[in-house]
Amino acid sequence: MSAIISMTTLDCPLNPSPTVFDKLMEPVADFTQKQDQQLPRHPNQKYFYVDFFRLLVCFYVSGSNSLKLFIQTRLNSGLLSPSLGLRPVPYTTCLDAFARFSPDLFQAVFRHLLAHLPLKAVPEFAALGTLCCIDGSLFPVLQTMTWANYTSNHQALRLHLCFELNRMIPIDFQVGSGNSCERRALIAMAQAGVTYIADRGYMSFALCHRLIQARAHFILRVKTNLLHHTLEALPITMPEAVQSLFQGVTDVLIRYTNDEQHGVYRLVRFSVDGETYFLLTDRRDLTTFQVILLYAYRWQIELMFRFLKRTLNGIHLIQHDKRGVTIQFYMILIVALLELFMKQSALHAAAASDGSAGPHASPPEAKTASSRLDGVELVAMIGRKMKKYWKIGIHWLTALRDLLVEPFDERAIRILASTS
Numbered sequence: 001m002s003a004i005i006s007m008t009t010l011d012c013p014l015n016p017s018p019t020v021f022d023k024l025m026e027p028v029a030d031f032t033q034k035q036d037q038q039l040p041r042h043p044n045q046k047y048f049y050v051d052f053f054r055l056l057v058c059f060y061v062s063g064s065n066s067l068k069l070f071i072q073t074r075l076n077s078g079l080l081s082p083s084l085g086l087r088p089v090p091y092t093t094c095l096d097a098f099a100r101f102s103p104d105l106f107q108a109v110f111r112h113l114l115a116h117l118p119l120k121a122v123p124e125f126a127a128l129g130t131l132c133c134i135d136g137s138l139f140p141v142l143q144t145m146t147w148a149n150y151t152s153n154h155q156a157l158r159l160h161l162c163f164e165l166n167r168m169i170p171i172d173f174q175v176g177s178g179n180s181c182e183r184r185a186l187i188a189m190a191q192a193g194v195t196y197i198a199d200r201g202y203m204s205f206a207l208c209h210r211l212i213q214a215r216a217h218f219i220l221r222v223k224t225n226l227l228h229h230t231l232e233a234l235p236i237t238m239p240e241a242v243q244s245l246f247q248g249v250t251d252v253l254i255r256y257t258n259d260e261q262h263g264v265y266r267l268v269r270f271s272v273d274g275e276t277y278f279l280l281t282d283r284r285d286l287t288t289f290q291v292i293l294l295y296a297y298r299w300q301i302e303l304m305f306r307f308l309k310r311t312l313n314g315i316h317l318i319q320h321d322k323r324g325v326t327i328q329f330y331m332i333l334i335v336a337l338l339e340l341f342m343k344q345s346a347l348h349a350a351a352a353s354d355g356s357a358g359p360h361a362s363p364p365e366a367k368t369a370s371s372r373l374d375g376v377e378l379v380a381m382i383g384r385k386m387k388k389y390w391k392i393g394i395h396w397l398t399a400l401r402d403l404l405v406e407p408f409d410e411r412a413i414r415i416l417a418s419t420s
Contacts, residue, residue, distance in 0.1 A: 019405050025054065049095050049097075054086060058404075060313070134163075176186060194216050224276055230252045234251040250270075318351060
Protein backbone atom coordinates (compact mmCIF):
# COMPACT_ATOMS: atom_id res chain seq x y z
CA MET A 1 0.00 0.00 0.00
CA SER A 2 2.90 2.38 0.69
CA ALA A 3 3.92 2.22 -2.96
CA ILE A 4 0.41 3.15 -4.01
CA ILE A 5 0.04 6.22 -1.82
CA SER A 6 3.61 7.51 -2.07
CA MET A 7 3.90 10.91 -3.73
CA THR A 8 5.76 14.21 -3.64
CA THR A 9 4.21 16.25 -0.86
CA LEU A 10 3.75 19.99 -0.87
CA ASP A 11 6.10 22.08 1.19
CA CYS A 12 3.40 22.86 3.70
CA PRO A 13 4.33 22.71 7.40
CA LEU A 14 0.69 22.49 8.44
CA ASN A 15 0.18 19.34 6.41
CA PRO A 16 3.30 17.16 6.09
CA SER A 17 1.23 14.21 4.85
CA PRO A 18 -0.25 14.13 1.35
CA THR A 19 -3.94 14.92 1.18
CA VAL A 20 -6.54 13.57 -1.19
CA PHE A 21 -6.26 16.85 -3.12
CA ASP A 22 -2.48 16.38 -3.34
CA LYS A 23 -3.08 12.90 -4.75
CA LEU A 24 -5.59 14.29 -7.25
CA MET A 25 -2.98 16.85 -8.40
CA GLU A 26 -0.12 14.35 -8.51
CA PRO A 27 -0.30 13.52 -12.25
CA VAL A 28 0.13 17.20 -13.17
CA ALA A 29 2.11 18.65 -10.25
CA ASP A 30 5.62 18.20 -11.66
CA PHE A 31 4.57 19.04 -15.20
CA THR A 32 2.91 22.34 -14.27
CA GLN A 33 5.83 23.22 -12.00
CA LYS A 34 8.23 22.84 -14.94
CA GLN A 35 5.92 24.90 -17.12
CA ASP A 36 5.92 27.65 -14.52
CA GLN A 37 9.70 27.67 -14.24
CA GLN A 38 10.02 28.20 -17.99
CA LEU A 39 7.73 31.23 -18.07
CA PRO A 40 9.24 34.74 -17.97
CA ARG A 41 8.83 36.46 -14.59
CA HIS A 42 7.90 40.06 -14.00
CA PRO A 43 9.95 41.71 -11.21
CA ASN A 44 6.77 42.53 -9.28
CA GLN A 45 4.90 39.31 -10.09
CA LYS A 46 3.29 37.73 -7.03
CA TYR A 47 0.76 35.36 -8.60
CA PHE A 48 2.11 32.51 -10.70
CA TYR A 49 0.86 29.96 -13.20
CA VAL A 50 0.99 27.06 -10.72
CA ASP A 51 -1.13 29.06 -8.26
CA PHE A 52 -3.68 29.80 -10.96
CA PHE A 53 -3.79 26.20 -12.18
CA ARG A 54 -4.21 24.76 -8.68
CA LEU A 55 -6.96 27.27 -7.90
CA LEU A 56 -8.95 26.32 -11.00
CA VAL A 57 -8.67 22.59 -10.25
CA CYS A 58 -9.95 23.12 -6.72
CA PHE A 59 -12.75 25.37 -7.99
CA TYR A 60 -14.08 22.79 -10.43
CA VAL A 61 -13.69 19.91 -7.99
CA SER A 62 -15.56 21.89 -5.32
CA GLY A 63 -18.67 22.09 -7.50
CA SER A 64 -18.99 25.86 -7.02
CA ASN A 65 -20.99 27.82 -9.56
CA SER A 66 -19.13 31.12 -9.28
CA LEU A 67 -15.37 31.61 -9.27
CA LYS A 68 -15.87 35.12 -7.88
CA LEU A 69 -17.80 33.84 -4.87
CA PHE A 70 -15.35 30.95 -4.43
CA ILE A 71 -12.45 33.40 -4.19
CA GLN A 72 -14.07 36.23 -2.25
CA THR A 73 -16.26 34.34 0.22
CA ARG A 74 -14.20 31.18 0.74
CA LEU A 75 -10.56 31.53 -0.29
CA ASN A 76 -9.88 35.14 0.76
CA SER A 77 -12.03 34.80 3.89
CA GLY A 78 -9.96 31.94 5.22
CA LEU A 79 -12.74 29.37 4.98
CA LEU A 80 -10.62 26.93 2.98
CA SER A 81 -8.12 24.63 4.67
CA PRO A 82 -4.45 25.71 4.36
CA SER A 83 -3.68 22.11 3.40
CA LEU A 84 -5.18 22.81 -0.05
CA GLY A 85 -2.14 24.98 -0.76
CA LEU A 86 -4.20 27.83 -2.25
CA ARG A 87 -2.93 31.38 -1.90
CA PRO A 88 -5.43 34.23 -1.36
CA VAL A 89 -5.70 36.34 -4.49
CA PRO A 90 -7.77 39.35 -5.57
CA TYR A 91 -10.47 38.30 -7.99
CA THR A 92 -9.25 40.85 -10.54
CA THR A 93 -5.79 39.26 -10.45
CA CYS A 94 -7.33 35.87 -11.16
CA LEU A 95 -9.26 37.31 -14.10
CA ASP A 96 -6.05 38.88 -15.39
CA ALA A 97 -4.42 35.42 -15.31
CA PHE A 98 -6.81 34.25 -18.04
CA ALA A 99 -5.27 36.89 -20.31
CA ARG A 100 -1.69 36.51 -19.05
CA PHE A 101 -1.32 32.73 -19.41
CA SER A 102 -1.66 31.18 -22.86
CA PRO A 103 -4.23 28.46 -23.62
CA ASP A 104 -1.27 26.50 -25.03
CA LEU A 105 -0.09 25.87 -21.46
CA PHE A 106 -3.36 24.17 -20.54
CA GLN A 107 -3.46 22.31 -23.84
CA ALA A 108 0.00 20.93 -23.04
CA VAL A 109 -1.23 19.67 -19.63
CA PHE A 110 -4.26 18.04 -21.24
CA ARG A 111 -2.13 16.27 -23.85
CA HIS A 112 0.37 15.22 -21.17
CA LEU A 113 -2.44 13.51 -19.26
CA LEU A 114 -3.75 11.80 -22.39
CA ALA A 115 -0.29 10.45 -23.14
CA HIS A 116 0.77 9.38 -19.64
CA LEU A 117 -2.27 8.61 -17.48
CA PRO A 118 -2.69 4.81 -17.31
CA LEU A 119 -6.46 4.97 -17.62
CA LYS A 120 -8.46 1.78 -17.90
CA ALA A 121 -9.58 0.85 -21.41
CA VAL A 122 -12.34 -1.35 -22.80
CA PRO A 123 -10.39 -4.30 -24.26
CA GLU A 124 -13.19 -5.34 -26.63
CA PHE A 125 -13.12 -1.91 -28.28
CA ALA A 126 -9.34 -2.13 -28.66
CA ALA A 127 -9.79 -5.13 -30.93
CA LEU A 128 -11.90 -2.93 -33.23
CA GLY A 129 -9.32 -0.13 -33.43
CA THR A 130 -9.38 3.40 -32.06
CA LEU A 131 -12.99 4.58 -31.92
CA CYS A 132 -14.08 8.18 -31.41
CA CYS A 133 -17.49 9.79 -31.21
CA ILE A 134 -17.82 13.31 -32.61
CA ASP A 135 -20.49 15.87 -31.82
CA GLY A 136 -21.07 19.52 -31.02
CA SER A 137 -23.11 21.04 -28.21
CA LEU A 138 -24.38 24.57 -27.71
CA PHE A 139 -23.58 26.63 -24.62
CA PRO A 140 -25.67 29.76 -23.96
CA VAL A 141 -23.63 32.96 -23.67
CA LEU A 142 -24.15 36.67 -23.11
CA GLN A 143 -25.39 38.86 -25.92
CA THR A 144 -22.20 40.92 -25.60
CA MET A 145 -20.11 37.93 -26.75
CA THR A 146 -20.26 39.02 -30.37
CA TRP A 147 -17.73 36.42 -31.51
CA ALA A 148 -20.20 33.65 -30.60
CA ASN A 149 -22.70 34.21 -33.42
CA TYR A 150 -25.66 31.85 -33.57
CA THR A 151 -28.89 33.47 -34.74
CA SER A 152 -29.97 37.04 -35.38
CA ASN A 153 -31.45 37.20 -31.87
CA HIS A 154 -29.23 34.87 -29.84
CA GLN A 155 -25.57 34.30 -29.11
CA ALA A 156 -24.13 30.86 -28.33
CA LEU A 157 -20.86 28.99 -28.53
CA ARG A 158 -20.47 25.46 -29.79
CA LEU A 159 -18.11 22.98 -28.20
CA HIS A 160 -16.94 20.48 -30.81
CA LEU A 161 -15.87 17.42 -28.84
CA CYS A 162 -14.01 14.25 -29.76
CA PHE A 163 -14.75 11.44 -27.29
CA GLU A 164 -12.71 8.23 -27.36
CA LEU A 165 -14.75 5.11 -26.70
CA ASN A 166 -11.70 2.94 -25.97
CA ARG A 167 -10.92 4.74 -22.69
CA MET A 168 -14.26 6.55 -22.37
CA ILE A 169 -12.61 9.97 -22.23
CA PRO A 170 -12.62 13.24 -24.21
CA ILE A 171 -9.41 13.59 -26.21
CA ASP A 172 -9.84 16.76 -28.26
CA PHE A 173 -12.12 19.74 -28.73
CA GLN A 174 -12.58 23.01 -30.56
CA VAL A 175 -14.44 26.11 -29.42
CA GLY A 176 -16.45 27.90 -32.07
CA SER A 177 -19.44 30.15 -32.49
CA GLY A 178 -22.90 28.64 -32.31
CA ASN A 179 -23.09 28.46 -36.09
CA SER A 180 -19.57 27.09 -36.60
CA CYS A 181 -19.28 24.14 -38.97
CA GLU A 182 -19.26 20.70 -37.34
CA ARG A 183 -17.81 19.01 -40.43
CA ARG A 184 -14.91 21.45 -40.55
CA ALA A 185 -14.20 20.80 -36.87
CA LEU A 186 -14.14 17.05 -37.49
CA ILE A 187 -11.69 17.44 -40.37
CA ALA A 188 -9.44 19.57 -38.17
CA MET A 189 -9.41 16.94 -35.41
CA ALA A 190 -9.23 13.85 -37.65
CA GLN A 191 -6.31 11.46 -37.14
CA ALA A 192 -5.19 8.59 -39.35
CA GLY A 193 -6.37 5.15 -38.27
CA VAL A 194 -9.24 6.44 -36.10
CA THR A 195 -12.87 5.51 -36.78
CA TYR A 196 -15.18 8.50 -36.23
CA ILE A 197 -18.80 7.91 -35.26
CA ALA A 198 -21.28 10.73 -35.82
CA ASP A 199 -24.93 11.53 -36.37
CA ARG A 200 -26.74 12.75 -39.50
CA GLY A 201 -25.59 16.37 -39.30
CA TYR A 202 -22.04 15.40 -40.28
CA MET A 203 -22.85 13.52 -43.47
CA SER A 204 -21.54 14.92 -46.74
CA PHE A 205 -19.77 13.27 -49.64
CA ALA A 206 -16.95 15.79 -49.31
CA LEU A 207 -16.44 14.84 -45.65
CA CYS A 208 -16.29 11.13 -46.47
CA HIS A 209 -13.64 11.72 -49.12
CA ARG A 210 -11.61 13.99 -46.82
CA LEU A 211 -11.59 11.37 -44.07
CA ILE A 212 -10.55 8.66 -46.50
CA GLN A 213 -7.76 10.90 -47.79
CA ALA A 214 -6.65 11.42 -44.19
CA ARG A 215 -6.62 7.61 -43.77
CA ALA A 216 -9.32 7.87 -41.13
CA HIS A 217 -12.56 5.88 -41.06
CA PHE A 218 -16.18 6.70 -40.30
CA ILE A 219 -19.55 5.36 -39.24
CA LEU A 220 -22.15 8.03 -40.04
CA ARG A 221 -25.89 7.96 -39.80
CA VAL A 222 -27.28 9.24 -43.10
CA LYS A 223 -30.66 10.30 -44.42
CA THR A 224 -32.90 7.56 -45.67
CA ASN A 225 -33.82 9.32 -48.93
CA LEU A 226 -30.37 9.64 -50.54
CA LEU A 227 -30.40 7.98 -53.96
CA HIS A 228 -27.93 5.15 -54.44
CA HIS A 229 -27.18 2.05 -56.48
CA THR A 230 -26.68 -1.30 -54.75
CA LEU A 231 -23.51 -2.98 -55.97
CA GLU A 232 -23.30 -6.05 -53.76
CA ALA A 233 -25.19 -7.64 -50.89
CA LEU A 234 -22.97 -8.54 -47.92
CA PRO A 235 -23.61 -11.32 -45.39
CA ILE A 236 -25.71 -10.13 -42.46
CA THR A 237 -23.89 -11.12 -39.28
CA MET A 238 -26.08 -10.65 -36.21
CA PRO A 239 -26.00 -12.67 -32.97
CA GLU A 240 -29.06 -14.86 -32.67
CA ALA A 241 -29.89 -13.40 -29.27
CA VAL A 242 -30.47 -9.90 -30.69
CA GLN A 243 -32.05 -10.68 -34.04
CA SER A 244 -35.56 -10.23 -32.67
CA LEU A 245 -34.74 -6.64 -31.66
CA PHE A 246 -34.00 -5.47 -35.20
CA GLN A 247 -36.20 -5.57 -38.27
CA GLY A 248 -35.41 -5.18 -41.96
CA VAL A 249 -31.64 -5.53 -41.55
CA THR A 250 -29.63 -5.17 -44.77
CA ASP A 251 -25.90 -4.84 -45.37
CA VAL A 252 -24.80 -3.79 -48.85
CA LEU A 253 -22.10 -2.02 -50.84
CA ILE A 254 -23.49 1.04 -52.60
CA ARG A 255 -22.59 4.03 -54.75
CA TYR A 256 -24.51 7.28 -54.31
CA THR A 257 -26.02 8.85 -57.42
CA ASN A 258 -24.95 12.42 -56.54
CA ASP A 259 -21.45 11.59 -55.32
CA GLU A 260 -19.08 13.24 -57.78
CA GLN A 261 -16.20 11.07 -56.55
CA HIS A 262 -18.22 7.88 -57.17
CA GLY A 263 -17.05 6.34 -53.91
CA VAL A 264 -18.08 2.81 -52.93
CA TYR A 265 -19.40 2.60 -49.37
CA ARG A 266 -21.00 0.11 -47.09
CA LEU A 267 -24.58 0.84 -46.00
CA VAL A 268 -26.20 -0.94 -43.04
CA ARG A 269 -29.95 -0.51 -42.72
CA PHE A 270 -32.16 -1.60 -39.82
CA SER A 271 -35.28 -0.62 -37.94
CA VAL A 272 -35.82 -0.63 -34.20
CA ASP A 273 -38.82 0.62 -32.21
CA GLY A 274 -40.45 1.88 -35.40
CA GLU A 275 -37.50 4.06 -36.50
CA THR A 276 -35.28 3.22 -39.46
CA TYR A 277 -31.54 3.85 -39.44
CA PHE A 278 -29.09 4.02 -42.34
CA LEU A 279 -25.44 3.76 -41.26
CA LEU A 280 -22.71 4.53 -43.77
CA THR A 281 -19.14 3.32 -43.26
CA ASP A 282 -15.96 2.63 -45.16
CA ARG A 283 -15.01 -0.26 -42.87
CA ARG A 284 -15.71 -3.66 -44.37
CA ASP A 285 -13.91 -5.63 -41.64
CA LEU A 286 -16.67 -5.06 -39.07
CA THR A 287 -19.67 -7.33 -38.76
CA THR A 288 -23.17 -5.96 -39.22
CA PHE A 289 -23.79 -6.08 -35.49
CA GLN A 290 -20.52 -4.30 -34.71
CA VAL A 291 -21.46 -1.39 -36.98
CA ILE A 292 -24.84 -1.08 -35.26
CA LEU A 293 -23.34 -1.46 -31.80
CA LEU A 294 -20.65 1.18 -32.32
CA TYR A 295 -23.21 3.68 -33.53
CA ALA A 296 -25.35 2.92 -30.47
CA TYR A 297 -22.43 3.82 -28.20
CA ARG A 298 -22.34 7.26 -29.80
CA TRP A 299 -24.70 8.16 -26.95
CA GLN A 300 -21.71 8.26 -24.61
CA ILE A 301 -20.70 11.65 -25.98
CA GLU A 302 -24.13 13.03 -25.09
CA LEU A 303 -23.61 11.82 -21.53
CA MET A 304 -20.20 13.50 -21.55
CA PHE A 305 -21.74 16.82 -22.56
CA ARG A 306 -24.21 16.53 -19.71
CA PHE A 307 -21.38 15.78 -17.27
CA LEU A 308 -19.38 18.80 -18.45
CA LYS A 309 -22.34 21.16 -18.36
CA ARG A 310 -24.16 20.08 -15.24
CA THR A 311 -21.81 18.14 -12.99
CA LEU A 312 -18.68 20.23 -13.58
CA ASN A 313 -20.71 23.43 -14.09
CA GLY A 314 -19.27 24.16 -17.51
CA ILE A 315 -22.52 25.94 -18.34
CA HIS A 316 -21.30 28.84 -16.14
CA LEU A 317 -18.64 30.71 -18.09
CA ILE A 318 -15.94 32.50 -16.15
CA GLN A 319 -14.56 34.46 -19.09
CA HIS A 320 -16.39 35.74 -22.13
CA ASP A 321 -13.62 36.04 -24.70
CA LYS A 322 -12.66 33.03 -26.81
CA ARG A 323 -9.21 32.75 -25.20
CA GLY A 324 -10.63 32.61 -21.69
CA VAL A 325 -13.38 30.18 -22.70
CA THR A 326 -10.79 27.87 -24.27
CA ILE A 327 -8.77 27.85 -21.03
CA GLN A 328 -11.94 27.08 -19.11
CA PHE A 329 -12.79 24.05 -21.25
CA TYR A 330 -9.22 22.73 -21.04
CA MET A 331 -9.43 22.96 -17.25
CA ILE A 332 -12.82 21.23 -17.14
CA LEU A 333 -11.51 18.34 -19.23
CA ILE A 334 -8.30 18.16 -17.18
CA VAL A 335 -10.33 17.90 -13.97
CA ALA A 336 -12.52 15.22 -15.57
CA LEU A 337 -9.41 13.15 -16.40
CA LEU A 338 -7.91 13.63 -12.93
CA GLU A 339 -11.14 12.57 -11.24
CA LEU A 340 -11.51 9.53 -13.45
CA PHE A 341 -7.93 8.48 -12.76
CA MET A 342 -8.43 8.90 -9.01
CA LYS A 343 -11.57 6.78 -9.09
CA GLN A 344 -9.90 3.99 -11.04
CA SER A 345 -6.77 4.20 -8.85
CA ALA A 346 -8.86 3.93 -5.68
CA LEU A 347 -10.63 0.85 -7.04
CA HIS A 348 -7.32 -0.76 -7.96
CA ALA A 349 -5.73 0.13 -4.60
CA ALA A 350 -8.71 -1.24 -2.68
CA ALA A 351 -8.58 -4.48 -4.67
CA ALA A 352 -4.83 -4.79 -4.05
CA SER A 353 -5.33 -4.17 -0.33
CA ASP A 354 -7.96 -6.92 -0.21
CA GLY A 355 -5.63 -9.27 -2.04
CA SER A 356 -8.07 -9.70 -4.92
CA ALA A 357 -5.67 -8.22 -7.46
CA GLY A 358 -1.94 -7.85 -7.53
CA PRO A 359 -0.26 -4.63 -8.64
CA HIS A 360 0.38 -6.06 -12.11
CA ALA A 361 -2.68 -8.25 -12.44
CA SER A 362 -4.73 -7.95 -15.59
CA PRO A 363 -8.48 -7.43 -15.17
CA PRO A 364 -10.52 -10.50 -16.04
CA GLU A 365 -12.15 -8.80 -19.01
CA ALA A 366 -8.73 -8.17 -20.59
CA LYS A 367 -8.49 -11.89 -21.40
CA THR A 368 -11.37 -11.74 -23.83
CA ALA A 369 -11.65 -14.12 -26.75
CA SER A 370 -12.26 -12.56 -30.13
CA SER A 371 -15.54 -14.44 -30.36
CA ARG A 372 -17.02 -12.08 -27.77
CA LEU A 373 -16.57 -9.08 -30.03
CA ASP A 374 -19.69 -9.90 -31.98
CA GLY A 375 -21.91 -11.20 -29.24
CA VAL A 376 -24.22 -9.89 -26.57
CA GLU A 377 -21.49 -10.47 -23.99
CA LEU A 378 -19.84 -7.28 -25.24
CA VAL A 379 -22.92 -5.27 -24.32
CA ALA A 380 -23.28 -7.05 -21.01
CA MET A 381 -19.63 -6.54 -20.07
CA ILE A 382 -19.63 -2.83 -20.79
CA GLY A 383 -22.92 -2.42 -18.96
CA ARG A 384 -21.52 -4.12 -15.86
CA LYS A 385 -18.24 -2.24 -15.86
CA MET A 386 -19.34 1.23 -17.00
CA LYS A 387 -20.74 2.38 -13.68
CA LYS A 388 -17.89 0.91 -11.69
CA TYR A 389 -14.91 2.12 -13.68
CA TRP A 390 -15.98 5.07 -15.85
CA LYS A 391 -19.04 6.79 -14.43
CA ILE A 392 -18.32 9.79 -12.21
CA GLY A 393 -21.53 10.15 -10.24
CA ILE A 394 -22.65 12.82 -7.80
CA HIS A 395 -22.23 10.50 -4.81
CA TRP A 396 -18.59 9.83 -5.67
CA LEU A 397 -17.93 13.52 -6.28
CA THR A 398 -19.51 14.40 -2.94
CA ALA A 399 -17.24 11.88 -1.20
CA LEU A 400 -14.21 13.34 -3.01
CA ARG A 401 -15.11 16.90 -1.95
CA ASP A 402 -15.58 15.83 1.66
CA LEU A 403 -12.18 14.10 1.63
CA LEU A 404 -10.11 16.76 -0.16
CA VAL A 405 -8.19 17.92 2.92
CA GLU A 406 -8.06 14.48 4.54
CA PRO A 407 -4.92 12.31 4.36
CA PHE A 408 -4.79 10.02 1.37
CA ASP A 409 -4.68 6.78 3.33
CA GLU A 410 -6.47 3.46 3.45
CA ARG A 411 -9.59 5.09 4.86
CA ALA A 412 -9.81 7.57 1.98
CA ILE A 413 -9.16 4.81 -0.55
CA ARG A 414 -11.87 2.64 1.01
CA ILE A 415 -14.42 5.47 0.90
CA LEU A 416 -13.60 6.44 -2.70
CA ALA A 417 -13.74 2.81 -3.79
CA SER A 418 -16.97 2.01 -1.95
CA THR A 419 -18.87 5.00 -3.39
CA SER A 420 -17.94 4.02 -6.96
